[in-house]
Amino acid sequence: MKLGLVVDLDTCVGCHGCATACKQWNTSGTIGPLSDKDPYGKDPNGAWLNRIRTYEVGDTPNSKTVHMPMSCMHCEDAACVTVCPTGASYKRSEDGIVLVDQDKCMGCNLCAWACPYGARELDPNEGTMKKCTLCVDRIYDEKLPEDERKPACVLTCPTKSRTFGDFDDPNSEVSKLVRERAGKQLMPELGYNPVNTYLPPRNKPVAVKYETTGIAGKVKGWVNKVIAR
Amino acid sequence: MTSQENRIAIVSDLPEFEDRDNQETKYTTCYMCACRCGIKVTVEDNKVRFIQGNPNHPINKGVLCAKGNSGIMKQYSPAKLSSPLLRKPGTERGAGEFEEISWEKALGILEKRLKRIRETDPKQLAYFTGRDQMQALTGMWASQFGTINWAAHGGFCSVNMAAGGLYTMGHAFWEFGDPDWENTKYFMMWGVAEDHSSNPIKLGLKRLKERGAKFVSVNPVRTGYQAIADEWISIRPGTDGIFALSMIHVLLKNQLIDDEFLIRYTNSPYLVVNTPGVKGDGLFYRGESDNPQVWDLQKEAYVDGNQPDITPALFGEFTAPDGTPLRTAMSILVEKYLDDQYAPEVAAKECGVSAEDIERIALEMAHVAFKETITLDVEWTDWAGRKQDKFVGRPVSMHAMRGISAHSNGFQTCRSIHLLQILLGTIDCPGGHLAKPPFPKHVPPGIKPAKTNVPNTPLKSPPLGFPTCPEDLVIDDDGQPLRIDKAYSWDAPISCHGLMHMVISNAVKGDPYKIDTLMLFMANMAWNSSMNTAQTLEMLCAKEDDGEYKIPFIVCSDAFNSEMVAYSDLVLPDTTYLERYDTISMLDRPISEPHAACDSVRIPVVKPDRDVMSWQEVMVEMAGRLGFPAFTKDGGERKYDSYKDFIVNFEKEPGIGFLAGYRGEDGSKSLRGEPNPRQWEAYEENEGFFEFELGMNQRYMRHANKDYLELAKEAGWVGSTDQILIEVYSEKLQTFRLAGQGLYDGPMPTEAHHKERLVKYFDPLPIYYMPLEEQRIDRDEYPFHAVNQRPMFMYHSWDSQNAWLRQIMNQNYLFMNRIAGEKLGIEDLSWAWVESHNGKIRVQVKLMEGTNEHTVWTWNAIAKRGGAWGLSDDANEASDAFLMNHLISELLPVKGDEQDRITNSDPVTGQAAWYDLRVKITPAKEGETGAWPEFSALKPQPNASKSPDMLSYSSHKNVNLVRSWADTLFRGDK
Amino acid sequence: MHPAFSVLIFTVVSGAGYGLIFLTILGHLSGLAVLQNQSLLLSSGVLSLVMISGGLLSSTLHLANPKNAWRAFSRFKTSWLSREAVFAILFYPFALLYLIGVWMQGAEIAAVFSLAGWVAAVLAMITLFCTSMIYASLKTIRQWNSALTPVSYLALGLMSGGVLLLMLQIMVDDTASDVLKNVALALLCVGVTVKVIYFFWIGKPSGSSIKTATGFTQASVRLLDQGHSSNGFLNNEFGYTVSANKLLRIRFLAVAVAFFLPMLLVCLSGPFALVIATLAMLAGLLAERWLFFAEARHVVRMFHGDQSV
Ligand SMILES: Nc1nc2c(c(=O)[nH]1)N[C@H]1C(S)=C(S)[C@@H](COP(=O)(O)OP(=O)(O)OC[C@H]3O[C@@H](n4cnc5c(=O)[nH]c(N)nc54)[C@H](O)[C@@H]3O)O[C@H]1N2
Ligand SMILES: Nc1nc2c(c(=O)[nH]1)N[C@H]1C(S)=C(S)[C@@H](COP(=O)(O)OP(=O)(O)OC[C@H]3O[C@@H](n4cnc5c(=O)[nH]c(N)nc54)[C@H](O)[C@@H]3O)O[C@H]1N2
Ligand code: SF4
C-alpha cells in the first residue's frame, strides 16, 4: 500500500481549515502534543503539521492566485528517514506512512534539513520532531465510525480539495484523480518521489455568448407578446 | 467522494491509539462564526478532545472551517471572563479597574437601573447587539421593555443586502438565499470574501467547479474564493451598480429578457402614472380599485394587475380614462437603461471593466439563461391554483455581499443586481437564486417600526420593521428622529436594521437626546466595530460639566476580555458557545437550506469552570424581575424559570415558538404545534437540529407557489397565501421621492439636503451614483479606494485570543497592486502613512498582483489593544497590526454644508459605508516603523488567568507509536 | 541555514583535532624524523583528543532532546550522523591505545600500539569524512550536496592539523622544522584552493526554483502569504539571510585570516608567529564554517518566497 493525499489546487481556497483540523486532532494524537511557544505573546510560534501557502503566478494583469497546502508527502525515497541517526524517523513498510517515534527522537533537526517540503517542525516544548502522521490514529482506529477513518484534514476540507487513499491501487480515487487531472509532484527533480500529488488548476470552461442579431433594439422596437399571467 | 474508497484495511501491529471508552460524543452548533455549522464534539473528563463537523448537518455536511476547528483554543482562552465586574468606584472608565462582584449583586444593580428607566422613559435604555444570533429574543425583550432604541448589527453590517432583496423580491442575498449550487451553470459572485454561509459556499463552489460550471468573480481583490474563479473582474470599488446596469443595457439592447417571468411574477407590467412634477407621479395607476392596473392585451382594457389569466401589456404608453398619462413600469425601465449613460463604453470608464467584457458577460449569461434552460418535470400548483407540469430553470445564479453593501450606494447596487437576475428569470428557479425558508416574505415584510414610548408598557410593534411610505418613519411631528440612532428618519428612511454605528456618537452629543444606559451584547464598540475608533474611545469617556459621563451607564455582556469590557461600568460575563443553551430560531434567520426549513440549538458540552451566566438566561431572568407581560402570569409571578423553560413554552402565536421542530405534546408536529415538554431532548436526539424537507413541488417559484405559500402561512412565515409579487419597480421608494419633491400627502422633509437626497437616491428603479464620500472629497488628493476583507480563519475580533488562529495571522498589511506601489516608490514590506479625510495611520505595505490598481485593502479586525484578549502588551496585534477604522468617519466628510453631520451611510437604508473610504499613501520616513496610532495596553481583569508562555494542549496523555528495536537497527534504505 | 554556534565549534575544532592526530600518527609511524619525539607526540595526541572531545560535546548542545543522544548510534545502516557517532566513539580506544604506547614506550612503540595508531588515524579521517557527508548527502541544500564538501572538510581538517602540529613543534621543541613548515604551507595552499573552488562553484544556478517547487513552470511565481505571520521553525532554521555584500566581505576576511595570514606567519616562523597563525586560522575557519552555513540555502526557502536557492 502507498497511502497519501491528493490536493486539488483548482478548488483550494486557502481557508486553513485543514491546518487547524490537523492541529487539533494531532495535539491530542499519537505524536502530540503540538506545542506553541508564546501563544499569547509576541511572535507566537508552534509546531504545525500542515501549512497553507499562497502564491501569485504570473504578472499583472495575467496572474493567478494559488493556495498550496503542504504537509508531509510520505515520499517513497524519504531522505528524512535515512538521515535520522536515532531511528526515530521511519517509513512504515505496510503503507508507506512516514512517522517519528517520539520516544527515540533526540531533536537534532537533521531530518528537517533533509526534507525539501518543509514538512517537519520541531516541537518547541518537547524538543522532538513533529510531522504529519497521515492520521494513522484515525485511519486504523476501529473504534471510530468507518466513515471517519480518514485524516482529519480530509474530513474537514470545506471544498473537498483533499482526497486520501492508496496510490498503489490503480482503481482508488486518488489514482484516478492523478490520472485524469494530470497530477503533479512538487520538486520532482530532487528525486524524493513524493506520494502526495497536486492537481493543477483546471482549464477554464468555455462559455458561449448568446448569438445576437446585431440589430440594436430601440425602445420603440419592443413588441408586446400575449402572455397570460 | 464516497467514503468507501478511502477506507483502509486494518494492519495488525498498531496499538490501541487512545482510550475511547473514556470519551463521549455530543452534538451542538458551532459559534466560531455566524455560519452555524453542526458540530460533533468529543469530550473526555470535561476536556475537549476533538471538534468535527457533523456529517448529517444540513449546513456543513461534516466539514468545518479553520475557526470551527480551533474551538478548543477558544474554550481554553485565557481571555475568558470569570465573574461579573463592576468598575471600581472612583476610577475612570477605560482604565480597566474592576472589582469582582456576585451575580446577585450584578443583577440587582441592573434590575434597579432598568426598573427606573422603564417606569419613567423607556427609550433611555439603548440596547444594541453585535454579531449575535438571538435577535428574536433580544428584540422581543426590548419590545417588552418598551424601548424603541434597540437594534442588532445589521445596520453596520449588511442591511443594504437585506433591504435590497426584501424590497425587491422578499428574500435576498446575505442569510436569506443561496445560489442553486447543484444546478447552476453560470455563477457570478459580487464582493464576497467569506460571508456567513462560509462552509456552504465552499461546498457549493466545489460542486460547481466539478460540474464545469463557470464561476465569475467581481471583486477588486483576488484572494480566497476569487483565486479559484474562472474569471476575475477587477472592478473599481463602489461601481458595481454601473457594471450591472450596463449589462442590463446590453440585454435590453438585444431584447434578451424573460418576458414570461416578468409578466407572471413581477410588477413590471403595472401602469405607472406619468405626470412629472405633479402629485401622484410615479405611483401605480389604480383606477377606481385598490389595486394597480395593467393593460390587458386581449380584453383591450385596464384590469386589476393581480388577477390570474389576464394578458398584461409589458410595454406601452396609455392614457387613463381620466386623461392621466400612463406607462408600464417595463417601458420606463427599458427607456431608462437603454440610455447611453449605461452603454458599456460609458460604464467601462467608471468601473474599469472593459466594454467588451461587460457585453460578453451579459451575453454569456443570456446564453445560459435562455439556451441552456433546464426543466424539472415536477407538478406544482401556482398561486392562483393552476396546475403546472414543470419548473423551468434558468441556471444563472449570483451571490453578493459586503463588497456591495458596505457602500453608500449599496442598496441601489444590490437592487441592480437583483434586477439583472430578474430580467434573466433566475429567481427561485432551478439553477438560479433560491430563497431559504422562512423566506420569501411579501415585499416588504409587513412589520412596521414602533414609535411609541410609554412607561411600563411594551411596544405595539417591534422596534424594527419595514417602512413602505413616509408615514411609517419614526419621527416626531417636527420631523425630528425619535430613535437614538436616527433610524427611520429623513437621514435614512428605510434603515430597517437600525444604525448601530451612530449610537455612541449621537448619545454623546445628545442629538437627538441623551440616554441613561447603553446596554451592549456581543459588540466590540470600543474597537473594531466602531468607525473612528480613537475618537469613539474619547466619546465613551466624555463627561458633562458636572463630571457625570455623557453616557451615564454602560453595561456589556461579553464572554471575553475585549476592548469593550474596559469601557463598561458593569460587565456581565457570558458562557462560551460550548457551555450554553441557545436557539437559532425560525423567528430570526435560521439555518435553513433552500430545500428545507431548518433550525438548531446549542446544548452545553462542557461545564463552565467560572462564575458565568449565559445572556439568554440573563434576558429571561431580567424579564421576569421587571415583570414583562409576556414573561409573567396575570398574578405577576414569573412564567418561566429558565431559558430552557422559556424556549419550550413560549408561544408567539398559537403553536409557534422559537423552535419549529418536534412540537406538539408528543413531539410529532413540525413547524406549528403545541409546546412539547421534551423538545430539547428531541433536538438533542436529532444531533442538535431540525430539518423539514420541502416537497419537490414546494422547492421553487415559492413566491408564486400555492403549496409552498400554504405551508409558509401555516408555519407563520408569511401572513397570507397571496402571490409574493416581485417589485422591479418600487412604488414604495417613489413615495419617499415624492416627499422629497414636495408632492406627497403626508410627512415631508423640511431641510433642503433631505429633499435632495430623497429625490436623488429614492429612484423606484435601480440606479448608480458615486458613493457619498467620493462625492465629497477631492478624488485626486485621495486617489485610492480602501476596503477590507474578512480572513477565512478569523471572526472579527474574536480570534486573536485563539492560540492557533493568531499564529495564522497576527499582523495585517496594507495590500496594494505592485505596479501602483512601485509608481509611488513604495517598496514591498516598507512602512507607509495612509491618510483619509478623517485621520491617518501608519501601516506596513505588501505589494501584490491580484489587487485593482486603484484599490488598497487589508484584513479586517486583526489589530488589538495590548493586554486585551489575554494578549501580552507587546503582542504583534498591538504593535504591528492596524485598524482601518481610524480612517473611517461615522459622519460624511466635512464640506461646510448641512450634510456635515449626516451619517456616513447609505442614504436609503443607513447601512454604514465602510468601503467608501478614499485614502492617500506616502512612504514613511527612515526609522518610522510600527503601527500608529498606538494605544496604551489594557489592564488584565482582577481574576484573569495568566496567559502561559508555552502551551502543550492535549486532552489526555498521548499514546506514542513505537518503532521496534530490530527495525531500528537492521532496516536498510527502504 | 542558521549557523548554530555549537555546530561551528564542533566542526572546526574536532576537524582540527582529527587532522592533527592523523598527521601526527602518519608522520610518526612512517618514520618522519621530526616526529619521533615523545613529548611532541604526546602533546599533539592529548591536544587532539581534547579538541575532538570538546567539539563532540559542543555538538550535543544543539540537540533539543539530548537525553536521547545515545540513540544516535542505532542507525549506522543509513545515517551519516549515526556513522559519525559510531566512528567517533570507535576512534577513542585506538587513539588511547596508541597514546598509551607512546607514553610508555616513547617514539618506538610495539606493533600492537602502532597498529592501533594506524587504525586511529584511519578512523579519524573516516569520522571527519562522515561529518562532511552529513552535509554533503543533503540534496535539499545544493551548496553542500557535492564532493567538494567532503574534500574541503578533509582538506581543512588536515590543514588545521598541519598548522597545529607545527605550532606544537615549536612550543615543545623550540624549533619549527622545514618539513612540517612545508607540510603546513602545502596544506594551507590545498585548503585555500579547495575553498576558492567551492566559492566559485556555489555561484552556479541550481536546477530548482520557486517554479519547480510550486509546479508552475510557465510563469513567474511570487509568494503572497506563507500562512503564518510570525516566523516558525522552518523560517528560523532555513530562512537565515545575510546580505550579499556582507557575505562577500566575510568571504575575503575568512580567506585572508584562515589561509593567507597563517601562510605569512608560517613563513615568518617563531613561536609567537605560529601561535598567532594557529589562532588566526581557527578564527578564520570559524568564519569559513559560518559561511558554509550562512551561504547554504535550503530548498524550503523557495516555498517561503525565494526565487531560487
Ligand atoms: N471568517 C469570517 N467569516 C465571516 C466574518 C468574519 O469576520 N470572519 N464576518 C461575518 C460578517 S459580520 C459579515 S457581514 C460577512 C461579510 O462577508 P463578506 O461579504 O465576504 O465580507 P467582506 O470580507 O467585507 O468582503 C467584502 C469583499 O468585497 C470586496 N469589495 C470591496 N469593495 C467592493 C466593491 O465595491 N465591489 C465589489 N464587487 N467587491 C468589493 C472585498 O475585496 C472583499 O473581498 O462575513 C461573515 N463571515
Ligand atoms: N473597518 C471595518 N470595520 C468593520 C467591518 C469592516 O468590514 N471593516 N465590518 C463590520 C461588520 S459587517 C460587523 S458585523 C461588525 C462586527 O462587529 P461586532 O459584532 O461588534 O464585533 P465582534 O468583533 O464580532 O465581537 C463583538 C464582541 O462579541 C464578544 N463575544 C464573542 N463571543 C461571545 C459570546 O459567546 N457571548 C458574548 N456575550 N460575547 C461574545 C467578543 O468578545 C467581542 O467583544 O464589525 C464591523 N466593523
Ligand atoms: S481545508 Fe481545503 S480549501 Fe481549506 S486550505 Fe485546506 S485544502 Fe484548501
Ligand code: SF4
Ligand atoms: S515530505 Fe519530507 S518529511 Fe515527508 S517523507 Fe518526504 S522528505 Fe520525509
Ligand code: SF4
Ligand atoms: S530530529 Fe529526531 S527524527 Fe529528526 S533526525 Fe534527529 S533524531 Fe531523527
Ligand code: SF4
Ligand atoms: S493527514 Fe493528518 S497529520 Fe497529516 S496533514 Fe492531514 S490531518 Fe495532519
Ligand code: SF4
Ligand atoms: S463556518 Fe466555521 S466558524 Fe462558522 S460556524 Fe461553520 S465551522 Fe463554525
Ligand SMILES: [Mo]
Ligand atoms: Mo457583518
